[in-house]
Amino acid sequence: MRVLTALAIGLALAVGMARPLGAHTKHRAAPADAPKIHRVEKVAEGVYCIFGQGGNIGLIVTAKHAVLIDDQFERLVPGLLEAVKTVTDKPIKYLVNTHGHPDHVGGNVVLEKQVTAIIAHTNVRRRMVAEQAKLDPAKRGGLPELALGAEDSKERARLNIHLDDTEIHLLHMGPGHTDGDVIVGIPSVLAMHMGDLFFLGMLPYIDVEGGGSFDGLASQIASVAAWLPDAARIIPGHGPICGKKELVRYRDFLQAVQAHVKANPGKDAAALAGSFDGAAWPEWKPTPAFVTWESLFSAAMGKGPGRVVRP
Template structure:
């Protein structure tokens, strides 16, 4: 997630509060839960927004993190890691550039190696409006790649693969090849309408294409860690893809019929998908996001 002009107007605003130095993380509690094989996830115990899901590889070689939430949560993340390993964090792979997945780099980058797609580094360096100021040098990835990169750790190949223009143009999906776990970053919001960062190079059509490719590659029995929401399987990922295909087709048909954004909202064209509105976006917000994306 990242707030933009659009989301500023419509979201519950935890990230905005953070950008203004007002986010209170004191109530947030997290814990480490086993997913499969060598892989854990840092889960929320409390309902407060804590950022994107962290994937964790644990074993004799040390710890590798996938994303690192917000910097003020670093101590709580370290405490959760202590419950499953006494080894140090050696690597962090960022799934994309948004602050709720990379803000902790400023802490973890002091003692581990930060890895990300080259566009993540570029966009962190440039900043993205007032919601995400340019990252300080100490928070930037030190190893970047274009298409794919593997970290060999804890008895398996942890493969990071870039997928173009989905949630952003910086997204990588992480395959824990032996543990049979996939961390999708924000190309997957489980059970909720997603944010698609058009200003950050994302698009709903690109996201749909990525998900179709991914569903061909992900084993049916794999565990999938989404960027936001509960740990899932290919079944929930398929439901997310179906929702995106159907909702974007509805909004696109409205645009072709020369309907305005207000008309589509008044007609409640996404009423059928109300179950997906329990996260960051209500149906009207998601109509607006799709409309602006598809009208370009």
């Protein structure tokens, strides 16, 4: 999978600063009464998706290690680790955050005790630092140690991880769902975790106030759809495992929303939502308490917050 041609940024991983290896194998046992909410599904050889509450989690198993992509919520980490153990006993070496929303990074604060490093875009770390400044110092933690890319989210960034015999690509393509999204690709098995750049089943959330951009998202999806091999398997940030067919439909959907905005200058988000043929896109349904057609069109016009604001 060709992930980036224009710019390649080489970053050396500071593996020499790894925590003691012994810490890797000490999984916390789930309490006996912990609800079993996680479900594991195989995506490709050595790649799994773990569904639970919040963003989908990716699990990559290499010859001697495992890599987690996102971690949902702190309270769910014991159950998550149990789900991981149904696939592998190998130590989780890296935790990658696709972006900084709480339903993707909430488990960081626990998992940092056992992984060698948490890896994310620079803006994920920057925003988490700002958020944690408001917290009691005892509740802070779980910040990414290895940050890729620049604060200027328009700068593309790439990091290649070479773990055992597996190559893992992290790619930041610009502002999209937030200003710190990374796509995680495993080219040897044509698998990819797209984070919240890809919602399937529900209307996408563009966190305009968090540096996201509807047009940026649409152009990233068009770019990925152009180079993604037909056989690729995709873990979306939310929704079922899918493939290129669904991604191409998503590209067309985002472009239809853009075209509707362009064809109706002067209309507000409510009017745009009312006149859009949403029924033609059944794969993307509004969620009344989160993203409605109106909040989506608001984001498409570059206005925040891109979701319903609860009183």
